[in-house]
Amino acid sequence: MPKKLTxxxxxxxxxxxxxxxxxxxxxxxxxxxxxxxxxxEEITAYIKHHLQDSHDFTLFTLGESGKHIGFPLPVILWDDxxxxxxxxxxxxxxxxxxxxxxxxxxxxxxxxxxxxxxxLNFDEHHHPTNVRPLDISITKNVVGMLFAGFLLxxxxxxxxxxxxxxxxxxxxxxxxxxxxxxxxxxxxxPNIGDKYxxxxxxxxxxxxxxxxxxxxxxxxxxxxxxxxxxxxTVCLALFTFIIVQFSGKKDxxxxxxxxxxxxxxxxxxxxxxxxxxxxxxxxxxxxxxFANITAGHFVVMSLIALSIxxxxxxxxVAATGMSLALALFITVIELLVAFLQAYIFTMLSALFIGMAxxxxxxx
Amino acid sequence: xxxxxxxxxxxxxxxxxxxxxxxxxxxxxxxxxxxxQSLKIREESIQDxxxxxEKAKEEMAQLKADNEKLLxxxxxxxxxxxxxxxxxxxxxxxxxxxxxxxxxxxxxxDAKTAxxxxxxxxxxxxxxxxxxLSLQVAEKLLKRKLDDEGAQKELISDFIKDVxxx
Numbered sequence: 001m002p003k004k005l006t007x008x009x010x011x012x013x014x015x016x017x018x019x020x021x022x023x024x025x026x027x028x029x030x031x032x033x034x035x036x037x038x039x040x041e042e043i044t045a046y047i048k049h050h051l052q053d054s055h056d057f058t059l060f061t062l063g064e065s066g067k068h069i070g071f072p073l074p075v076i077l078w079d080d081x082x083x084x085x086x087x088x089x090x091x092x093x094x095x096x097x098x099x100x101x102x103x104x105x106x107x108x109x110x111x112x113x114x115x116x117x118x119x120l121n122f123d124e125h126h127h128p129t130n131v132r133p134l135d136i137s138i139t140k141n142v143v144g145m146l147f148a149g150f151l152l153x154x155x156x157x158x159x160x161x162x163x164x165x166x167x168x169x170x171x172x173x174x175x176x177x178x179x180x181x182x183x184x185x186x187x188x189x190p191n192i193g194d195k196y197x198x199x200x201x202x203x204x205x206x207x208x209x210x211x212x213x214x215x216x217x218x219x220x221x222x223x224x225x226x227x228x229x230x231x232x233t234v235c236l237a238l239f240t241f242i243i244v245q246f247s248g249k250k251d252x253x254x255x256x257x258x259x260x261x262x263x264x265x266x267x268x269x270x271x272x273x274x275x276x277x278x279x280x281x282x283x284x285x286x287x288x289x290f291a292n293i294t295a296g297h298f299v300v301m302s303l304i305a306l307s308i309x310x311x312x313x314x315x316x317v318a319a320t321g322m323s324l325a326l327a328l329f330i331t332v333i334e335l336l337v338a339f340l341q342a343y344i345f346t347m348l349s350a351l352f353i354g355m356a357x358x359x360x361x362x363x
Numbered sequence: 364x365x366x367x368x369x370x371x372x373x374x375x376x377x378x379x380x381x382x383x384x385x386x387x388x389x390x391x392x393x394x395x396x397x398x399x400q401s402l403k404i405r406e407e408s409i410q411d412x413x414x415x416x417e418k419a420k421e422e423m424a425q426l427k428a429d430n431e432k433l434l435x436x437x438x439x440x441x442x443x444x445x446x447x448x449x450x451x452x453x454x455x456x457x458x459x460x461x462x463x464x465x466x467x468x469x470x471x472x473d474a475k476t477a478x479x480x481x482x483x484x485x486x487x488x489x490x491x492x493x494x495x496l497s498l499q500v501a502e503k504l505l506k507r508k509l510d511d512e513g514a515q516k517e518l519i520s521d522f523i524k525d526v527x528x529x
Contacts, residue, residue: 156395
């Protein structure tokens, strides 16, 4: 087991360094269609493109020819019936895909229904007005989620199984077990209380490890940005929100709608504030995770791009050296942030649940 | 904000909700429940082991105290027995001494009695002897009466001297 782990680690390290190498040399794909990324606008577009979800799994793009190295992913659309085809049909956004008589085109990572020529109509804000079918494709982010899911099931399934043989786990389980205990003893128990904490353990543990693994996955050169995607964080925060509302005890609702211990006019004033507070809590969760991870990716990529933007000022060697040193430094910090954001999300979820199940005996 | 809303993909949201829910259910059933349960069981067994060790320690101490007490009692008993034995021995010695004294006294008394008896017997014999001698003297005197007055007196004094010597 330890051997396996070290080989896994070395592969990850390899990926990490290859990421830096690729990123500083590779060039933009879908939007600029080949050519080196040289100007500030191109770099910004490249970073923006990376932060978004993608229908292709592009590892890197060959600079001059603009050839994309990677593999296509299945596209699944719901548009008066199921449309399933591979994203290679779009040819990286250059052609229109035809499925069951409908035509679809990709514009800025989103799929629109078009006519056979792929024409898009724009409104005054430069947003296409074409119909957007429900896109439940296996996008790059979904691949990341599935990967994290299978990894979690494999790791913790084996940890669970190891207890049937021995009461002390060996190998990677020895690392995971303290983390499970950490979530239980430092997040769930103190915030939710001994009486109810066990009921929320599955959610808290799943959220913690899922977010952490996806955050770490975002630091690999595979270029996932799952937890930096607003749809993902909205969904995760919505889970917390729903769980909090459903575990709310009498005291919780009383504190929202009819705050005890204050005069009646205050009760009426406090009601909308408390209702707003009910919504801002998960909102803070989703924005915090989204913003931290997105900012992390943005900073790392901008620092890598320094090797290009500073080339004119400092020369290629100094610019690349500086960019590598800074990117390495920030990536190490991002490793910490990856854990910290998973911790904060879980911790605050536990805190909100704890506030909902709390019973005030002093009133 | 407009950018954020524009970036929001309902499809991805749906996929995330679906995957997360499935993951939550699968992990809850196959991982979290057995892990939490095993941890709980292990922690309880550790607590039990510690408790029983503590109990064993207490029992050990109790046992040691008991042993000490028992040993003390035994020591006391031994001392008491020794004391008794000494007393008995002393008694016996005293008695033996007394007995011996008595015996000696008795023997001395017996010896004295015997001596007295012997003395009496000897005296009686002497008296008989003196009487006989007196008779013999008287007989000789009577025989010699006819011969010499002087010799008579001398003889008597000789006899008396003899008697005195006896």
